[in-house]
Amino acid sequence: MVRRHSPHRVAVLSLHTSPLAQPGTGDAGGMNVYVLQTAVQMAARGVEVEIFTRATSSRDEPVVEAAPGVLVRSIAAGPFEGLDKHDLPTQLCAFAAGVLREEARHEPGHYDMIHSHYWLSGQVGWLARDRWKVPLVHTAHTLAAVKNLSVAAGDKPEPAARRIGEKQVVEEADRLTANTLDEARALVDLYDAAEDKIDVVAPGADLSMFRPGDRTAARRSLGLDADSPLVTFVGRIQPLKAPDVLIAAVAEIHRRDPSSRVRVLVVGGPSGTGLERPDSLIDLSRQLGIEDRVTFLPPQPPDRLADVYRASDLVAVPSYSESFGLVAIEAQACGVPVVAADVGGLGVAVRDGETGVLVQGHDPADWATAVQSLLADDRLRTVMASNASRHAENFSWVHTSDALLDTYARAAWRFGRTAGVERPAGEFSPRRPRGLWRLRRT
Ligand code: UDP
Numbered sequence: 422m423v424r425r426h427s428p429h430r431v432a433v434l435s436l437h438t439s440p441l442a443q444p445g446t447g448d449a450g451g452m453n454v455y456v457l458q459t460a461v462q463m464a465a466r467g468v469e470v471e472i473f474t475r476a477t478s479s480r481d482e483p484v485v486e487a488a489p490g491v492l493v494r495s496i497a498a499g500p501f502e503g504l505d506k507h508d509l510p511t512q513l514c515a516f517a518a519g520v521l522r523e524e525a526r527h528e529p530g531h532y533d534m535i536h537s538h539y540w541l542s543g544q545v546g547w548l549a550r551d552r553w554k555v556p557l558v559h560t561a562h563t564l565a566a567v568k569n570l571s572v573a574a575g576d577k578p579e580p581a582a583r584r585i586g587e588k589q590v591v592e593e594a595d596r597l598t599a600n601t602l603d604e605a606r607a608l609v610d611l612y613d614a615a616e617d618k619i620d621v622v623a624p625g626a627d628l629s630m631f632r633p634g635d636r637t638a639a640r641r642s643l644g645l646d647a648d649s650p651l652v653t654f655v656g657r658i659q660p661l662k663a664p665d666v667l668i669a670a671v672a673e674i675h676r677r678d679p680s681s682r683v684r685v686l687v688v689g690g691p692s693g694t695g696l697e698r699p700d701s702l703i704d705l706s707r708q709l710g711i712e713d714r715v716t717f718l719p720p721q722p723p724d725r726l727a728d729v730y731r732a733s734d735l736v737a738v739p740s741y742s743e744s745f746g747l748v749a750i751e752a753q754a755c756g757v758p759v760v761a762a763d764v765g766g767l768g769v770a771v772r773d774g775e776t777g778v779l780v781q782g783h784d785p786a787d788w789a790t791a792v793q794s795l796l797a798d799d800r801l802r803t804v805m806a807s808n809a810s811r812h813a814e815n816f817s818w819v820h821t822s823d824a825l826l827d828t829y830a831r832a833a834w835r836f837g838r839t840a841g842v843e844r845p846a847g848e849f850s851p852r853r854p855r856g857l858w859r860l861r862r863t
Pocket residue numbers: 443444445446449450451452454655656657688689719720721722723726745746747748749751
């Protein structure tokens with residue numbers, strides 16, 4: 422079913438990470454999931470999607486059908502392997518050329534909407550928008566100016582050039598989507614974005630995959646001990662995500678209560694500056710004397726990940742910065758309370774005291790107290806678990822994609838207007854998209 426004024430074919434630009442990559446390691450994470458899941462939903466509504474990404478292996482097929490109506494085009498731009506994320510700007514021209522050449526093989530108007538993800542893709546989207554004369558919608562996912570407000574020890578601040586590049590894209594895009602109201606405010610306050618071109622569109626979770634299930638069966642399927650209290654970290658292993666804070670917190674619980682049986686499960690692979698010392702968490706668990714209490718699993722596909730969540734008593738998201746935190750929603754969708762840092766979108770993803778707990782700061786002692794008090798209260802955890810799965814129902818890719826279609830419609834209208842094309846009388850009146858809140862200044 423195509424809505425009036427829905428685009429026919431969207432060129433989605435995801436330069437630095439492929440939706441076909443396994444999330445949870447390297448540069449693949451929530452953005453990959455977002456790009457793929459919203460594309461699948463768009464296609465189900467009759468909107469074709471072609472996702473352009475940079476080829477990272479000589480084995481990458483130039484084009485793959487990821488789902489009916491969703492093509493992934495891998496563009497050769499720079500070396501296949503081993504290009505550092507910070508060197509990606511050197512390949513923007515090559516990537517842009519690949520995208521423009523693909524479009525030139527088709528009739529004019531082949532793509533009637535561009536949606537770029539992350540600032541690097543926004544740079545290419547802006548050029549393609551000018552050439553193709555179709556609207557550009559941009560989703561930043563993360564912002565350098567926000568990330569740099571809380572840099573983890575051992576991490577590097579984002580370079581000034583990224584912030585400049587982001588600001589250019591913010592200015593050029595016809596519409597911007599932000600994951601949360603706070604991100605929208607950051608776009609206005611830190612990037613001078615025009616308020617009236619921002620839509621707040623919350624990301625989602627695959628609620629058919631992530632749903633409550635049997636904890637014992639999940640533990641059995643993962644080969645985990647049946648009884649010990651289990652606190653789990655899921656995500657890319659890098660200082661920004663702070664899995665070390667969870668390990669130190671659990672060590673502190675064992676120090677406070679030597680009879681404690683609490684264990685930690687860490688699921689994911691190295692990423693970013695975490696790649697420099699991939700074994701650092703194993704070393705840390707050893708130094709803290711809890712190596713026999715920590716289990717590491719490599720990145721898991723979604724069905725196995727659902728079992729990881731179900732097997733857990735709590736899921737911890739201790740990140741220093743998080744534009745939303747899909748892991749927090751997925752865990753709650755599986756009926757698991759979340760202990761999260763009170764940063765970025767986690768304040769929206771987790772309802773403090775109802776579906777989990779938000780912790781201020783990253784002091785392992787505070788994290789130990791939060792985890793310990795939740796593990797000690799079975800009744801509270803049961804209430805939180807049922808609140809959590811209800812709360813997660815507000816976040817689905819169906820909602821996200823509906824809101825994006827509204828954004829596309831508004832972008833089309835704005836683009837027409839800015840390009841001097843008159844708005845067709847009576848055909849479309851831009852309505853308030855789901856999730857768009859007026860930006861209130863506090
Ligand atoms: N993920 C996964 N397998 C893993 C670890 C993570 O599929 O082993 C996925 C997870 O389901 C989630 C995404 O990676 O959808 C991580 O998204 P999040 O927003 O939590 O963090 P990001 O990676 O975007 O910083």
